[in-house]
Amino acid sequence: MNAPLSSSVRFDIQGLVNAMAHSHASDALRCQFTPQQWEVLAGYMQPFAMQQGQSLIERGAADQTLYFIESGTLSVHYEDGKGRVRLAMVAAGTVLGEGAFFSRLPRSATAQATNTCKVWCLTALRFKELANRHSLIALELCLAMGGVLAKRLYNRSKRVAVT
Numbered sequence: 001m002n003a004p005l006s007s008s009v010r011f012d013i014q015g016l017v018n019a020m021a022h023s024h025a026s027d028a029l030r031c032q033f034t035p036q037q038w039e040v041l042a043g044y045m046q047p048f049a050m051q052q053g054q055s056l057i058e059r060g061a062a063d064q065t066l067y068f069i070e071s072g073t074l075s076v077h078y079e080d081g082k083g084r085v086r087l088a089m090v091a092a093g094t095v096l097g098e099g100a101f102f103s104r105l106p107r108s109a110t111a112q113a114t115n116t117c118k119v120w121c122l123t124a125l126r127f128k129e130l131a132n133r134h135s136l137i138a139l140e141l142c143l144a145m146g147g148v149l150a151k152r153l154y155n156r157s158k159r160v161a162v163t
Contacts (some may be wrong), residue, residue: 013042016070016120023093027151029068031144037137044119044130048127050113057111062106064124066113066145072117078109089114098149101127 019039028086033041043070050056056067069092076088076096090096090111100107101124122130131138131141 011047011070011118011120013120015118016042016068019070019092020068021093023091025091027090027148028093029095029144029148031140033137033140037140038132040134041122041130041137041141042119042120044126045122046119049118050119052113052115054113055110056113056119057107057109058114059107059110061107063097063107064101065097065123066101066127067111068122069094069096069118070118070120072119073114074111074113074117076109092123095145095148098145098152101145102149131160 017033017035020031024027047070051071057063057076059078069090071092073089073091074096076090078086080086086109096111099105127138127141130141132137
């Protein structure tokens with residue numbers, strides 16, 4: 001899943017902050033964090049790079065990780081029992097994995113990088129640790145994630161992105 005970080009790939013939480021602040025996506029994550037709160041959150045996340053075609057999420061996987069997209073685009077696809085495929089594109093400034101993160105159910109779709117991406121992940125265990133030590137940051141993140149989830153469920157073409 002995760003590509004090894006090359007020495008030319010640099011990660012700084014400010015890149016993710018900028019991606020979220022400048023995203024025009026209807027389902028962009030809108031957190032009201034101070035720069036210091038972003039730094040705290042960054043300490044609980046792990047950044048990694050993805051190459052085109054690499055899978056981030058596999059349908060059916062029992063994984064509760066939340067993924068923050070700093071750069072690049074991912075395609076999210078789901079094939080139903082009749083062979084019909086639904087597709088959504090998710091770009092920088094958005095998140096993936098909120099469905100399994102909140103429900104603890106298996107992943108409902110597969111997500112793959114359509115180009116080179118920078119992604120930050122937050123595991124359920126690290127989130128629990130964040131909630132115990134910095135409850136206001138965890139609460140703000142949950143509220144923002146609830147907004148993303150609601151927007152995706154309301155927009156029929158984006159429902160497949162609820163992974």
